[in-house]
Amino acid sequence: MKIAIAGAGAMGSRFGYMLSKAGMDVTLIDQWEPQVTAIRAHGLQVNDKGEMTTVQLPIYYPEEAIQNQLQPDLIILFTKSLQLEGMVQAILPIISKDTKVLCLLNGLGHEVIVEKYVPKENFFLGNTMWTAGLEGPGKVKMIGNGSIALQERMPESRETAVRIAALLSEAGLNAAVSEHIMYDIYKKACANGSTNALCTMLEANLYTVGNTTCAVDIVRAFIDEYADVAAVEGVALDRDAITAYVKTAFDPNGIGLHFPSMYQDLITNNRLTEVDCINGIIAEKGKAYGISTPYCAFMTQLIHCKEEIAGAK
Ligand code: NAD
Numbered sequence: 451m452k453i454a455i456a457g458a459g460a461m462g463s464r465f466g467y468m469l470s471k472a473g474m475d476v477t478l479i480d481q482w483e484p485q486v487t488a489i490r491a492h493g494l495q496v497n498d499k500g501e502m503t504t505v506q507l508p509i510y511y512p513e514e515a516i517q518n519q520l521q522p523d524l525i526i527l528f529t530k531s532l533q534l535e536g537m538v539q540a541i542l543p544i545i546s547k548d549t550k551v552l553c554l555l556n557g558l559g560h561e562v563i564v565e566k567y568v569p570k571e572n573f574f575l576g577n578t579m580w581t582a583g584l585e586g587p588g589k590v591k592m593i594g595n596g597s598i599a600l601q602e603r604m605p606e607s608r609e610t611a612v613r614i615a616a617l618l619s620e621a622g623l624n625a626a627v628s629e630h631i632m633y634d635i636y637k638k639a640c641a642n643g644s645t646n647a648l649c650t651m652l653e654a655n656l657y658t659v660g661n662t663t664c665a666v667d668i669v670r671a672f673i674d675e676y677a678d679v680a681a682v683e684g685v686a687l688d689r690d691a692i693t694a695y696v697k698t699a700f701d702p703n704g705i706g707l708h709f710p711s712m713y714q715d716l717i718t719n720n721r722l723t724e725v726d727c728i729n730g731i732i733a734e735k736g737k738a739y740g741i742s743t744p745y746c747a748f749m750t751q752l753i754h755c756k757e758e759i760a761g762a763k
Pocket residue numbers: 457458459460461462480481482485528529530531533554555556557578579580581582583584711719721724
């Protein structure tokens with residue numbers, strides 16, 4: 451099976467490395483010039499828990515993937531949310547009627563974008579607990595262990611979902627077919643939505659934020675907004691269980707000393723954030739459903755103000 455990873459930043463590189471290490475035919479596709487140049491010049495440099503490895507992986511710009519008539523059986527989408535639609539449009543000619551597409555971005559609402567271009571029976575929605583970071587163009591740092599949950603969008607595609615999960619698991623990616631992917635996606639969005647923007651606004655790591663008097667109350671207020679919105683869509687979030695889950699992120703012996711990705715995007719790299727698909731979408735859905743979502747609405751505005759002040763791109 452030919453696999454293409456569209457969006458070869460931290461996560462795309464990590465997955466590309468793990469899949470190729472398992473002997474699979476993987477091609478990276480990316481639009482960020484420094485990443486493409488570095489991987490072509492030096493290979494993908496991988497920091498796997500302190501052990502350094504270099505792997506040669508083909509990497510194309512989208513237009514080169516088209517020129518080279520890349521015909522992937524499976525495309526894994528791993529851009530940031532702001533780049534998703536641009537990437538899908540840019541690689542449209544290599545998405546045939548048989549190509550399967552798996553989206554593993556954080557946040558909500560990606561299916562609305564992808565399904566404008568990909569037939570529902572070929573599209574698989576997922577999320578992942580794997581993590582990774584970039585130590586510079588062409589240099590990926592693999593962090594910890596993880597898993598993938600994915601689900602078909604049409605009942606007739608269940609067998610394919612099982613095959614995709616098995617393929618990813620063969621590469622050690624620990625994938626499983628979920629019976630309730632929207633619950634999994636909402637749960638992770640709760641974690642991202644209640645802590646990422648907070649750490650970014652307060653310019654502190656998870657542990658420092660978690661140690662403040664108000665942190666847990668704020669987290670709970672966010673989670674209540676997610677749960678109210680999800681309920682309208684038939685997803686019944688367990689508010690207490692998710693609050694307990696999010697609180698584990700504050701543990702300094704776990705990921706507490708980590709600065710979340712939104713912090714890294716805006717504060718470290720002066721990049722625009724994924725706040726619209728993490729918090730903003732809850733405010734939007736809330737408005738449509740007649741539900742009050744003041745925390746998500748205000749936090750989205752604050753992050754956008756901070757992006758503007760920083761001149762983030
Ligand atoms: P990333 O920012 O590393 O890569 C996404 C895209 O941005 C790639 O095309 C990459 O080449 C480009 N890029 C990377 N650094 C850049 C820079 N400094 N300037 C301009 N472009 C740059 O994103 P990621 O961390 O791989 O995340 C991809 C998706 O997966 C996101 O939706 C994210 O929320 C989600 N996710 C990330 C992690 C994680 O640990 N990184 C974990 C789970 C889910």
